[in-house]
Amino acid sequence: MNEIHKYINEINQHTENISREKILGDILGPTFGKFLGSFVNVLLYMNRPKEILELGLGSGYVTSIIAEYADIFSASITTVDISKEKIDRAKLALSKYSEYIDYQHIDMKDYIRNSKKTFDLIIQDSDPFSYKETLIDIAKLQIKGGVLLVHDATVVDQIYCPSDLKKVINEFNLYLKQSHLYTTSLIDLEDGLWFCVRN
Ligand SMILES: C[S@@+](CC[C@H](N)C(=O)[O-])C[C@H]1O[C@@H](n2cnc3c(N)ncnc32)[C@H](O)[C@@H]1O
Numbered sequence: 001m002n003e004i005h006k007y008i009n010e011i012n013q014h015t016e017n018i019s020r021e022k023i024l025g026d027i028l029g030p031t032f033g034k035f036l037g038s039f040v041n042v043l044l045y046m047n048r049p050k051e052i053l054e055l056g057l058g059s060g061y062v063t064s065i066i067a068e069y070a071d072i073f074s075a076s077i078t079t080v081d082i083s084k085e086k087i088d089r090a091k092l093a094l095s096k097y098s099e100y101i102d103y104q105h106i107d108m109k110d111y112i113r114n115s116k117k118t119f120d121l122i123i124q125d126s127d128p129f130s131y132k133e134t135l136i137d138i139a140k141l142q143i144k145g146g147v148l149l150v151h152d153a154t155v156v157d158q159i160y161c162p163s164d165l166k167k168v169i170n171e172f173n174l175y176l177k178q179s180h181l182y183t184t185s186l187i188d189l190e191d192g193l194w195f196c197v198r199n
Helices: 002-017 020-024 034-047 061-073 084-093 095-100 108-114 128-139 163-178
Strands: 051-055 076-081 101-105 121-124 147-151 182-187 193-198
Touching (some): 034 061, 034 121, 034 147, 034 193, 051 061, 051 108, 061 076, 061 095, 084 095, 095 101, 108 128, 121 128, 163 182, 163 193
Parallel strands (some): 051 121, 121 147
Antiparallel strands (some): 147 193
């Protein structure tokens, strides 16, 4: 057991070195915080995914955590964002990882509908209003045992959560829990994260 704790502390040094403020810069949108960032980091090192899909690049904070891992384990990252500004900004900020990252400037709904690739890990942090309608297409990109992380699971408990977002997240949470596509558990940190394993 001590060995596992030692290992976790060791791999989390990578996230400690990635300053959220440095990566976020002037883009202060809702994103994973430090605790969920560490969770993703530990998951990467335990699960060792080779093909990773990120829906919602945003500031590139999560991408930078995955990129550090990809650099060591030669994994490939596809990251999708509808905003050209976010893509251009991340390309610059994460230029040292460019050989591992495929940037896709496209609506994630179109990307997942048309992609022929299979992904070991998918991180959904794009548009919560589309989470429900895109779950089946996402599941088609994964085989049994594939991991899906969905952000914002508990954002409904936050005082700043607007009522329309509350409604769609509550609907999605119910839909996901009842779905036979994934076995789910909740990581109850920050805005919450669904940890889902493809059945
Ligand atoms: C909450 S941010 C992602 C934060 C990111 N995890 C980070 O570490 O900064 C959501 C991102 O999803 C993008 N987005 C929203 N709707 C989208 C869509 N339909 N297709 C692709 N990207 C989308 C937004 O442009 C935004 O950059």
